[in-house]
Structures are given as structure tokens and as C-alpha cells.
Amino acid sequence: MxxxxxxxxxxxxxxxxxxxxxxxxxxxxxxxxxxxxxxxxxxxxxxxxxFPTHHALLSAIARRGFEEFGSRVPAAMAGPDADDPRGQVRALGSAYVGYALEHPGMFELMFRHDLLDGGGRDGPSGARLRDSTLPMFELLVSLVARCGAGDQPRITAAALWANLHGVAQLWSRGSLPLALDGDPAASLDRLVDAAVDAHLPERRP
Structure with a gap:
């Protein structure tokens, strides 16, 4: 060079x-x-x-967020539940919600695909963004499938993702704390658990 x-x-x-x-x-x-x-x-x-377009620059910025979040995932999933797919789903969900609350601005940008070029139309920046976003969802799909969540693990994974994303946004904007005010069981950990339980089958004895 x-x-x-x-x-x-x-x-x-x-x-x-x-x-x-x-x-x-x-x-x-x-x-x-x-x-x-x-x-x-x-x-x-x-x-x-x-950057040929504003979208291409925003995509490159968002890609940094996906890289940072992705770098946290192995450690988050390496705990005592490393061999338990359901435990790994929960660990991934907790890491996702945690990142959202620590980096609200970046988290918002990462999923504003109305602003980003996820399909690569603006050249390499968009293509790299797509390569950064999809593997995390595919990881969730594979874990959901291992949990025995029926014959449509992608749909189940997408619904669970939407649930976790909603928890992150509603908590960060104060809506969930307001709605759950006074509930001694209310916490982010309990909400993540509830989301996982709502979409995955019960553990087998």
C-alpha cells in the first residue's frame, strides 16, 4: 500500500x-x-x-456496533450453560439486551435498515454489513432448533428476537419500568427468562 x-x-x-x-x-x-x-x-x-452514499457510511458505522456486540458473545455463552442450548439462548438474549442498554444510540442505528444498506446495493460497505448482521440470527436459529422448538425454528427465533428487542427498547425508554413499578419480581433478567420461556418448549425432566 x-x-x-x-x-x-x-x-x-x-x-x-x-x-x-x-x-x-x-x-x-x-x-x-x-x-x-x-x-x-x-x-x-x-x-x-x-462512501458513495450516506447509507454506505451509516452502514460502516453500524458494522462497528455489530462487531463489538459479536465480540462479547463468546464470553457470554461460555459460562456454566455452555453445553445447554436453552441456557445459551438465555445468555445470548441477556448479552443482547445488555448491549442495547449500554449503547442505545448504536443499538438503534444497527437495526435501522431503513437508513442502512443491508443488501449491499451501495457496494462493499453494505455487503459487509449484511455479513455482520446475519450470522448472529443464524446462531439464534441453530440454538432454537437444538431446543426442539418445532419444525419452524427460524420463525420461532425471529419471534424471540422481536420479543427481546422489544424488552430492550421498552426498558431503555422507561415504559417497562413504569408498567412494572412496584412488582418485586420485575427485573431485566426475569424478563429475558420470560421471553425465552414464552418461545421455547419446556425443559424435559
């Missing part, structure tokens, strides 16, 4: 870094091309040299 290519790669990564900083501190509404360029110290047209 010559110096010009190295500088281009460095600026491309800097634009993504700034986007990550912005979405973490200020949320998705702050992710305008001009603001990212300003914070990166480049002209407002510079991002277009590396």
Missing part, C-alpha cells in the same frame, strides 16, 4: 470513528454527513470520496 492509499484508508476509518463517537454520545439524529465531516476536520464533500 503506497502512502496515498494509506492516507485514504486512514481518513475512511477516521470518518467511521467520528460517526461511532457521534452516535454513542448524541444518537442517530447527529449522523449527518456535514457534521461527521466537520468533526473529522475535512471538507463536507470528503466523505463522498470513500
Amino acid at each position: 503506497d502512502q496515498r492509499d494509506h492516507q485514504a484508508t486512514g481518513l475512511r476509518e477516521r470518518l467511521i470513528d467520528v460517526g461511532v463517537e457521534l452516535v454513542t454520545s448524541e444518537g442517530t439524529a447527529a449522523l449527518g454527513l456535514r457534521e461527521i465531516a466537520r468533526r473529522a476536520g475535512v471538507s463536507h464533500g470528503a466523505p463522498r470520496r470513500y
